Amino acid sequence: MKLHSITLLLFLTLFTACKEQKPTPGRDDSASLDSLFQDYYQFKQRINPIESSKGGETKYNDRIANYISDPYQKNLIATYGQFLEASKKYDSTSVSPEQWMSLKVLQWDSNIKLEGLNNKMVTIASPIYDMPSFELMPLGQISSLQLYVAQLAAGKSVQPFHTVKDYDNWLERVDDYLVFLDTSMVKMKEGMSKGVVLPKVLTEKMIPQLDPFITDAVEDHLFFTPITTMPEEFSKEDRDRLTLAYSGMISDKLKPKYKTLQQFLIQEYLPGCRESSGLGALPNGPETYNYLIKYHTTTNMTVDEIHELGKSEVTRILIEMENAKNKIGFKGDIKVFFEHIRTSKDQMPFTEPSQVIDNFNSIKDRIVLKLKEVFDISPKADFEVRRTEAFREASASAEYVPGTKDASRAGIFYVPIPDVATYNKYANEALFLHEAIPGHHYQLSLQQENKNLPEFLHPESMGVFVEGWALYAESLGKELGLYEDPIQYFGMLSMEMHRAIRLVVDTGIHGKGWTREQAIQYSLENEAESEDAIISEIERYMATPGQALSYKIGQLKIREMRTRAESALGEGFNIQEFHNQVLNSGSLPLVLLEEKIEAWIKNGGKKS
CATH class of the missing domain: 1.20.58 (Methane Monooxygenase Hydroxylase; Chain G, domain 1)
Structure with missing residues (x-):
């Protein structure tokens, strides 16, 4: 039976079974909760068959969810509600701390999806990374x-x-x-x-x-x-x-x-x-954007708070970039240096796309030498660096697609190379840290290989955690033997600036009435990306409101947690164990990540 023809009865049948397994006095709450987690995982597989295929499951490989259809959305509303109700039957004293954390993630996920499904403009469970999609x-x-x-x-x-x-x-x-x-x-x-x-x-x-x-x-x-x-x-x-x-x-x-x-x-x-660029111009647009901020950042931050945070980060990073530029020995101002980096033939040395791929593989070889000093766990899965397909290359950004749980299919780090002669390598080290090791490949592979997690926590999930971790990973370059070339260090600052700018322009476009041209100009004035790349990025933000906020918001929280732990634990702080704590519970809403790290600090930073 096709997914788009599955009836509400089928979903409710699933939950009749769930209700029969609800804990009662004297029964094993841990076993019952594990059963609920498994039911939730099966539900998520059914409603998003492409994500199921991505994880290596095969039973839905013949299906695509018609996720914008009315019956599909009604089924989701009923089923998320059933899971949320079932989750309330458990108590933190009757299950393990790990199960309790996973249960709170299930509740967060169900609540945020229901809020979106009841929004007049948004629908949930697009096959694209389980992100919100616009019904109309x-x-x-x-x-x-x-x-x-x-x-x-x-x-x-x-x-x-x-x-x-x-x-x-x-x-x-x-x-x-x-x-x-x-x-x-x-x-x-x-x-x-x-x-x-x-638009x-x-x-x-x-x-x-x-x-x-x-x-x-x-x-x-x-x-x-x-x-x-x-x-x-x-x-x-x-x-x-x-x-x-x-x-x-x-x-x-x-x-x-x-x-x-x-x-x-x-x-x-x-x-x-429409000629307008942002959601604010649409019916129910401001309310929808506020929801998308909450969905993508897992916070209750407002448009103004994020906009001002972005501007302050832009100012801070510009100072660091100025210092880096001076160490390189460039005599002009920072905007002239941006243009120099954009057009430098030294940073565009490639004549064949294979040379771009080889360059990334050489970065991998260098990182592996230092990785065990910063991490004491590593995934079984490998990955390959591959050129983005031609049909989507012109509008694509670099991206990572996870391999299968059993590591039988490697992950893929896609690199768009629309014109190899103008491919600029100045930020390649930071880009590799973000997309591959120890960024997306490392985190997502460890997550889906973690047998201590319920299976519903194996897929990508919380973008603010996934992207926040990847942006944090960029800052580990010196600890991993990179950024010896001052241009590559400047490239890392440029990558961070790019994410800080996103806070300003995304909220500007969708929350403050900015035009596409205003956003492009703000970016050109504050980063070294080419104009074509900036235009592509701004149009991405126009198409996916709020998603671009997740990177910087997540990174700032992880960095804040590390600084807090280093200060509180002093010589007892262990960077490997801190990273274990961040990575061993799956993708978490930021409030739950903070709660977990605070508890770890109070416990003396001990290995769990």
Whole structure:
């Protein structure tokens, strides 16, 4: 049965079983709570099949959730409510501290999802990292399902193409995807009638992204790629059948649907798109942005508080950048130095994309020599550095996609290289620390390999923790033998500045009425990124309000916790154990992370 046709009855049946397992006097609350955690994990797998595939689960590889449909959202509201009610039956004295922490994460997750589902503009559980998605603006030029599905179709991402069953699963998953596209156009038309539409500039970027999926010949089509790499052990009968099926899927289903979508965007949607840049201009926009701040930062901070924090961080980092510039020996002012870094041929030495990849691999070799001085645990999973696919490279940022729990599929650190001749390496060391070791690859792999955690805590989850950790990881460069080149240290400061600027421009765009051009200009004045990169980033913030706040808010909290622990514990502070404490409970809302580290400090910083 397809996920988009699962009825409320099926979900409620699951919870009837949950209710029967609720603790009563004399029963084992720990075992009962573990059972609830497992039910929650299974629920999360069902509602987000692509995330399930990402984690290495196989039973939903033939499905895509039509997460913007009304039945899907009603099911979510009912089911999250059931889990929240079931979670209230437990007491901190009857379960282990680790279980109690996990239960509080479950409660946080359920509450924040319910708040979003009851928002007039937002829907929850997009297949893109379990992030909020806009019901009436479901497609965009970045972090959007049509881009993610194309990434899966290439056959080198989280969608497996090893067996005949895998190939048949993908055909069914594409059928679900086509239903999603139909629903998207219906919802976007509804958005047009209510004045809830994308900024025109974002729609203009999305339209040409569809071109290759319409015009490429079947044998050259991205969705045909798995056929060109079929395992040799497939029988001739299966090879012929699958070739015919994939050809028909592309020519008879996919191409016509993309053409319909593109014509809709050009002829109907684009003329009705808005000139404004932020959510504040939309009906219920300010309320929605306040919710997204809470979702992405796990705090109750206001627009003004975050905006002012961002400006103060920009000022602080500019002073550090000035000092770094002077140590390098550059004589001009900081803005001239930004331009120097942007255009320096010394920082653009590559002639082949493979050289960019090799450079990142050499950074890995250096880090490994010092890693055990800062961490006493490491993941089993490996990762590879890979160039971002051409169809999304122009609008993409560097990113990390986790491998499977059993480490059978390595993680992938994607690097966009749209023009190797202008690829600037000045921040490569900080970027590697963020995306790979000890950033996303390290943290996410340890998280999903941790058998002491309930399985629902294995996926990515809290962005403020995941991205906060990765930004904190950038600051560990000197401890890990990097930043010996002063340009690379300046690159680290530039990366941190980039995240501080996000606090200012994201709140500016969505909370203070800034235009796209104002945000671009603020960024150009305060960082060394190229204008093209800055434009791409600003348009990303326009498309994903609040998400960019998570990095700096999370990093500041982790750094605050480390400073507090170093001060309180003195010589008893152990950096390896501090990192263990941060990493061994999964992705936590910041309030729970702070609570945990405070308890660890009070316990003398002992190894647990």
